[in-house]
Each structure stands twice: as structure tokens, then as C-alpha cells.
Amino acid sequence: MKATLSALVLSLTLALPALAKEKEVAGVKFPDTVSVEGKELKLNGAGLRTKAIFKVYAAALYVETVSQDAAQVISSDQTKRVRMVMLRDLEKAKITDAIADGIEKNSKAALPALKDRLEKLKGAVPDLKKGDDLTITYVPGKGTQVQSKAGEALTLEGKDFADALFGVWLGAKPVDDDLKDGMLGKED
Secondary structure, three states: OHHHHHHHHHHHHHHHHHHOOEEEEOOEEEEOEEEEOOEEEEEEEEEEEEEOOEEEEEEEEEEOOOOOOHHHHHHOOOOEEEEEEEOOOEOHHHHHHHHHHHHHHHHHHHHHHHHHHHHHHHHHOOOEOOOOEEEEEEEOOOEEEEEEOOOOOEEEOOHHHHHHHHHHHHOOOOOOHHHHHHHOOOOO
């Protein structure tokens, strides 16, 4: 009986990291799950975007099926979300230029087909203040929804656009290697 109880306590102790309720990055708390159109997405990982010595934003990746394989996450036709919380004020041009640069670096061959949708995205993203969220959610069959507290909500059609957009953080040439590792749950 004592051995069985000890084994149970040990197994529960080892399972605690998997039962974590949230992850904190640079003071930003990301819950372990979010609900999108009736589906529960799990926190895949979270990390910090830095530029030089500056903390730019904390970001989390939510997916239906957790994976440390970036290519699998990008190519999968599952609901997925990137939530960014600004750690400093950012002008619209800084954000949208960084996204466009990331798409070009990771999806250059597809850029002509993505150009019009990228321009719509650039038009919808506002200046963001410290503490503001920018949320990018791909829903199969519906497209990529871009939302911010201060800007208009926008849906951009096509899985090809979602793949290119998620490639900004998870592609072969991500905007930040440490952030990519964090979003893939590899930093621990």
C-alpha cells in the first residue's frame, strides 16, 4: 500500500509541468488553453522577441495538436493562433515591415500570390502601444483572422497566406531564433 501511494505521488509530481495553467514571459501571462470557434487550442510554447537589447513583444503559439516540429505546425491544416503582447510602443510600419520581411525571407517564391493580402494586412494593423495585443488566428476553411485592440479585425483567405504568415515566426529564417524555440516549447 505504501509503495503504491509513493508511486502515485511520484507520478503526479512528474506530471505537474504538463498540468501547468499558464506560462509567463517578460511579465506577460499566457493561459494553457484558448477557445477558438468551439475548439480548444493548447499552448504550444511562448517566447520573447528581442531586437538588439530591447524587449519588443512576448508571443505565444496555440495549436490543436502540440508539436516541436515547425514545418509540421506551419503546414498542418489545423486551427492555430499567435498572440503577441507588446512590451513597448511600436509604430505600424515597424510591425508590418517586419512581417513583410519575414514573409519574403521564408516564402519568397509565393510572394507574388500573397502581395494583395499582405497589403490588406498592412492596412489593418495599427500603431500598437505597450500592453496591446496583436492576435493572428488561422481557421481552416475561413482564413487568417488578424485582430488588435486598436485596429480593425480582418480575415484574409487562403491557407497559403496562413503558412507564409506563421513562417515569420516558425520558418527556416524566423524573425528571432530564440522566440521560435520558445513558441515550439524547446526553451525549457
